[in-house]
Amino acid sequence: MPALRPDLIPARRIDSLIAGHAAATPQRPAITFGNTSLDYAALEAAVAAMAGWLDRTGIAGGDRIAVYARNHPESFITLLAASRIGAILVPLNWRLSAAELSWQMQDAAPSLLLYGDEFAETAVRIGDN
Numbered sequence: 001m002p003a004l005r006p007d008l009i010p011a012r013r014i015d016s017l018i019a020g021h022a023a024a025t026p027q028r029p030a031i032t033f034g035n036t037s038l039d040y041a042a043l044e045a046a047v048a049a050m051a052g053w054l055d056r057t058g059i060a061g062g063d064r065i066a067v068y069a070r071n072h073p074e075s076f077i078t079l080l081a082a083s084r085i086g087a088i089l090v091p092l093n094w095r096l097s098a099a100e101l102s103w104q105m106q107d108a109a110p111s112l113l114l115y116g117d118e119f120a121e122t123a124v125r126i127g128d129n
Helices: 014-024 040-057 073-085 098-108 117-128
Strands: 029-033 036-039 064-068 088-092 112-115
Touching: 014 029, 014 040, 014 073, 029 040, 029 073, 036 040, 040 073, 064 073, 064 098, 064 117, 073 088, 088 098, 098 117, 112 117
Parallel strands: 064 088, 064 112
Antiparallel strands: 029 036
């Protein structure tokens, strides 16, 4: 089997793919979740807004952002926004115990913890450790 040649594959951040689709096909559906749908223009606007907020919060390239939430478009938007500013998304599994989540938090050492409302109580506990 031939070796992969990284020089032949252009390096692209995932958020740049969304920006490209938003420019080329802004009205085309990008995300459908339940009864909600976002087109590429709306997704790009949400990613830009989230990236701006992360930047104003002081998150920079190389920082880790922990996300403790169920699957939701906002989690995907956060992933794309993190990519845009060069940060690293650390998804936390909502099915884990507080002790397991605390270990993940200590190991990953995120600069920011974002969480869904339903996980607020546990998020406060694991964020304090």
